[in-house]
Amino acid sequence: MLPPGYIALYDSGELQRRSQALEKRLSSCDICPRRCHVNRLEGERGVCRSGSLAAVSAVCDHYGEEPPISGTKGSGAIFFAGCNLRCVFCQNHQISQPLLLTQHDEEDAATLAQHMLHLQDNLGCHNINLVSPSHFVPQIAQALVEAVPLGLHIPLVYNSNAYDSLATLRALEGIVDVYLPDLKYASDFYAKRFSRAQHYVNYSQVAIVEMYRQVGNLVVDENGLARSGLIVRHLILPHRIASSRKSLFWLTRSISPEVTVSIMSQYHPCHKALAVPLLCRRITAAEYLEVTDLLANLCMENGWVQDMDSPETYLPDFDREDHPFAPV
Numbered sequence: 001m002l003p004p005g006y007i008a009l010y011d012s013g014e015l016q017r018r019s020q021a022l023e024k025r026l027s028s029c030d031i032c033p034r035r036c037h038v039n040r041l042e043g044e045r046g047v048c049r050s051g052s053l054a055a056v057s058a059v060c061d062h063y064g065e066e067p068p069i070s071g072t073k074g075s076g077a078i079f080f081a082g083c084n085l086r087c088v089f090c091q092n093h094q095i096s097q098p099l100l101l102t103q104h105d106e107e108d109a110a111t112l113a114q115h116m117l118h119l120q121d122n123l124g125c126h127n128i129n130l131v132s133p134s135h136f137v138p139q140i141a142q143a144l145v146e147a148v149p150l151g152l153h154i155p156l157v158y159n160s161n162a163y164d165s166l167a168t169l170r171a172l173e174g175i176v177d178v179y180l181p182d183l184k185y186a187s188d189f190y191a192k193r194f195s196r197a198q199h200y201v202n203y204s205q206v207a208i209v210e211m212y213r214q215v216g217n218l219v220v221d222e223n224g225l226a227r228s229g230l231i232v233r234h235l236i237l238p239h240r241i242a243s244s245r246k247s248l249f250w251l252t253r254s255i256s257p258e259v260t261v262s263i264m265s266q267y268h269p270c271h272k273a274l275a276v277p278l279l280c281r282r283i284t285a286a287e288y289l290e291v292t293d294l295l296a297n298l299c300m301e302n303g304w305v306q307d308m309d310s311p312e313t314y315l316p317d318f319d320r321e322d323h324p325f326a327p328v
Contacts, residue, residue, distance in 0.1 A: 001221050004155050005174040010148040018171050019145050022138035026052060032084045032134050032165050033203045048082045053106040054139035055081035057095040058324050059115045061123045064314055066262050066304055068218065068226035069157060069180070075129040076119030076154070078112075079324070080136050085161050086196040087184075089237075089279050093271035094318040096132060109139065113146035120154050126225050127155040127178065134160050137168050144175065155227055158211075162204035163197055169210045177228045178218075179211035182235065186243035186250065194241070194279070208232060209254060218260040218302070230255075231303070235264045236291050239278050244291045252298050261303040263291060266314040283308075 009015040025031060026040040036046025043051050061074030069075045083096035090096050107115075119125045133140055144152070155177035162181035183204060185191040191200030211230050218229030232255075234247055251259055265288055273279040288308055295305070316324035 001227050003153055004177050006144055006156060007148055007153065009174050010145065015141065015148070015175065016145055018175070019138070019141035022141050022168075022171055026138055030165065031137055031168050033163055033197075033199070034084050047086075048084045048135040050082045050135050051106065052139075053108060054112055054136045054143070055106050056112065056115065057081045057105075057318055058316075059119065060323050061119070061125050062129060065129065066180075066226075066231060068220050068224055069127065069129065069178070069231075071126040071223070071225050073124045073126055075127055075157065076116070076123065076125030077129040077131055078115055078119075079131045079318070080133060082135060083132055083161070084135050084163055084197075087271075088194050088276055089267070089270055089273035091266075091268065091270045091315050092132070092318070094316075097271070109142035109146050112139065112143035113150065113152070116143065116147045116152055117150055120152060125154070127157050128152075129157040129159055129180075131159045132161070133158055134164050134168075137172065141171075141175070157226070160207075162207050163200060164203070164207040166206055166210055169207060169214075173214050177215065178226045179208075179215055179230045180233065181208055181211060181230075182233045183208065183247050183251070184235065184242065186246035187241075190241050190243070194276070205250065205254065208251075212255050212259070217256070217258055229260065231260045231262055233262045233264060234291075235267055236283050236287060237267055237279070238281055238283055238287065240287070241278060245294060248291075248294055248298055248300065252300065257299055258302055259300070261295075261300060263295065263303070263305045265306045265308045268315060270315070 028037045029040050034047045038044035038046040041052050058079040060077055062077035063070045063074050065075045081095045116128050157178045157180055158176040159180040185200055188201050191197045215228050215230055219227050221227050267283055269280050318324045
């Protein structure tokens with residue numbers, strides 16, 4: 001298997017050039033679709049509440065991702081704090097929606113690079129899994145510039161909510177090996193109501209098309225580990241709020257019936273969802289079967305479908321000092 005593309009980009013100097021260009025954009029931030037145009041280099045903060053440094057909440061070996069991502073030694077997860085969405089049901093709400101990100105570790109590029117190397121060299125993880133990275137792309141690029149000459153050589157996974165800027169994604173071409181976006185909604189009404197996101201459907205669909213253009217279908221090595229490609233996650237929500245039928249039809253029509261999908265049944269009322277009548281319960285067996293039957297009808301055969309039992313095992317607790325997914 002070829003080494004990750006970011007190594008060749010570093011050797012040519014292109015990674016450094018892209019890093020510098022991305023950093024300049026922080027002075028009037030347009031890194032994500034929010035386009036807050038705050039000067040993050042001077043400490044101004046927009047919707048994501050992040051500044052010039054990456055806010056990191058947890059760094060760990062994670063075994064709860066899809067099989068080609070977690071493998072046998074775990075995915076090297078870096079959980080970033082803050083988010084450009086405001087999902088009322090967010091299972092990571094402890095770190096995604098704090099009023100101040102400064103309660104988390106705000107780290108420079110050298111420190112973030114050391115996290116990547118720790119996951120690779122000390123924990124033996126199969127990849128670097130950037131969780132909620134959309135608002136920290138410039139900082140991630142800076143960290144790669146630091147990490148590559150120190151020996152970073154494992155695939156990079158971009159694990160996002162798909163509320164991503166097309167221009168920012170284009171700056172990541174050849175840097176990201178595996179894109180792992182959520183496809184949350186096919187309804188702008190629900191996206192605005194439950195995630196405070198304007199035009200989520202268009203932004204997410206354009207983003208996923210671009211991701212697929214860059215990396216194509218999932219490619220695994222002889223050990224079944226992801227080396228490159230797209231995996232689209234879709235969380236089933238109560239009352240068809242996720243518009244699963246529209247989302248899956250769109251994937252087959254605009255991407256490919258062969259696209260790899262990960263259908264998740266783990267929805268659990270978190271954060272503010274218990275106070276929202278449409279979201280205050282888990283999904284039913286009928287809602288689950290409606291989506292799984294649709295997969296068969298659409299001949300979508302690549303990917304995984306999460307069982308309905310024990311969804312709580314997928315819920316992190318970022319107040320734990322050792323590991324957010326450690327057994328209680």
